[in-house]
Amino acid sequence: MRKVLWEQHFPHALPPWNERSATRAGPIRENRVVTDYLRDLFSLDGRVAVVTGGSSGIGRAIARALAGAGARVVLVARGADALAETAGRLRAAGSEAAWVTADLGDRASLEDGARQAAAQFGEPDILVNCAGINLRPPMSALTVAEWDQTIAVNLTAPFLLGQRFGPPMAERGWGRIINVASQQAVRAFGNSGGYGASKGGLASLTRSQSEAWAPRGVRVNAISPGFVITPLTREAASDPARSAALAARTMIGRNGEAGDFEGIAVFLASRASDYVTGQLIFVDGGFSAT
Numbered sequence: 001m002r003k004v005l006w007e008q009h010f011p012h013a014l015p016p017w018n019e020r021s022a023t024r025a026g027p028i029r030e031n032r033v034v035t036d037y038l039r040d041l042f043s044l045d046g047r048v049a050v051v052t053g054g055s056s057g058i059g060r061a062i063a064r065a066l067a068g069a070g071a072r073v074v075l076v077a078r079g080a081d082a083l084a085e086t087a088g089r090l091r092a093a094g095s096e097a098a099w100v101t102a103d104l105g106d107r108a109s110l111e112d113g114a115r116q117a118a119a120q121f122g123e124p125d126i127l128v129n130c131a132g133i134n135l136r137p138p139m140s141a142l143t144v145a146e147w148d149q150t151i152a153v154n155l156t157a158p159f160l161l162g163q164r165f166g167p168p169m170a171e172r173g174w175g176r177i178i179n180v181a182s183q184q185a186v187r188a189f190g191n192s193g194g195y196g197a198s199k200g201g202l203a204s205l206t207r208s209q210s211e212a213w214a215p216r217g218v219r220v221n222a223i224s225p226g227f228v229i230t231p232l233t234r235e236a237a238s239d240p241a242r243s244a245a246l247a248a249r250t251m252i253g254r255n256g257e258a259g260d261f262e263g264i265a266v267f268l269a270s271r272a273s274d275y276v277t278g279q280l281i282f283v284d285g286g287f288s289a290t
């Protein structure tokens with residue numbers, strides 16, 4: 001009965017699971033239909049992406065993914081050595097990559113960085129706001145200077161870069177903005193302090209940017225990572241008991257790795273996500289669902 005219904009409703013559907021499994025068990029063969037279909041759906045050929053924080057951790061993995069899907073990528077951060085090293089690796093893999101130094105916590109430097117970023121391969125079609133800092137003093141010890149710095153890098157910079165690149169995307173009728181938030185956008189966690197507030201603001205900014213530009217082809221979404229082992233979390237990750245306790249809070253049973261963000265980045269940057277906007281998408285091994 002189920003088979004009849006399936007064939008009635010999906011006459012061109014893929015073969016049933018047992019046949020596909022048999023194919024999988026055999027030698028890998030090129031399937032032109034699948035390859036062309038996936039390329040059309042996910043390709044970033046001809047697109048230009050600016051990735052802040054693209055020299056390290058999650059941003060670096062996102063830059064690699066976007067470049068691998070065909071985008072020309074401009075990396076933005078403060079440290080020239082890590083930027084040059086990352087761009088060099090992307091170029092060695094056959095991609096087009098450039099880098100620009102900017103302190104996104106400083107408005108003049110941000111403006112100059114944005115101008116330089118657009119000068120590399122032209123105006124970006126894709127903006128990834130991934131640069132971030134997490135200062136972790138307990139709330140009662142958090143200084144105004146730490147608060148200001150956190151808000152400047154984690155929230156004001158994505159706002160300013162959105163103001164710079166969002167309207168031209170809307171004018172051209174196509175664009176993607178991906179903001180990297182945190183589960184601390186929706187829950188207090190480990191001295192969330194100013195960091196949680198900045199990420200809560202970023203999730204809200206994502207909805208506002210989407211509301212403003214989605215009608216003209218720009219999709220704006222945020223990614224919420226769980227606990228991901230990167231230089232940002234080096235201290236917490238170096239404590240095996242703490243690291244294991246965090247892994248145990250996920251459904252998958254391990255902490256995140258930078259490479260876990262490649263798939264979501266290509267999805268959100270590509271045509272595949274045409275009807276997805278204004279969302280905060282959790283990529284956390286199920287942490288937030290427990």
Ligand SMILES: NC(=O)c1ccc[n+]([C@@H]2O[C@H](COP(=O)([O-])OP(=O)(O)OC[C@H]3O[C@@H](n4cnc5c(N)ncnc54)[C@H](OP(=O)(O)O)[C@@H]3O)[C@@H](O)[C@H]2O)c1
Binds near residue numbers: 082
């Ligand atoms: N790792 C996690 O568990 C986790 C969880 C939730 C959310 N996140 C978010 O994910 C994003 C990436 O984090 P990550 O773990 O990949 O951290 P990371 O490895 O420390 O990378 C941070 C990146 O941001 C850049 N950056 C920092 N301050 C900057 C500034 N003032 N101006 C320009 N660039 C700056 C850094 O380069 P320079 O230092 O050279 O400038 C680096 O490229 C952040 O927004 C973070 O809040 C991470």
